[in-house]
Amino acid sequence: MEYAGWVPPRGYDRVVFRGDPSIVDGKAPEFLAFWTKGGRVLAGMNVNVWDVQDQIQALVRTGYAGGTVDLDRLADPSVPLESLVE
Numbered sequence: 001m002e003y004a005g006w007v008p009p010r011g012y013d014r015v016v017f018r019g020d021p022s023i024v025d026g027k028a029p030e031f032l033a034f035w036t037k038g039g040r041v042l043a044g045m046n047v048n049v050w051d052v053q054d055q056i057q058a059l060v061r062t063g064y065a066g067g068t069v070d071l072d073r074l075a076d077p078s079v080p081l082e083s084l085v086e
Contacts, residue, residue, distance in 0.1 A: 001046065
């Protein structure tokens, strides 16, 4: 598990999941989670998904700079994370 960004309690309006955070048939979950406010990514976490921390950090930097993302696309695992950073 890796985490990037920071969000105070109640400092977000939605957590967007990419993948399934559930344990299924005893298998560890594999997912990303993004804390967002007004379409801006303020923090992100990857759990059992590797080599995505650079993209997550880019989304967080974009969010803190005021950039927004389409949250439906953010949740869609078929959309490359790097395509969401403007």
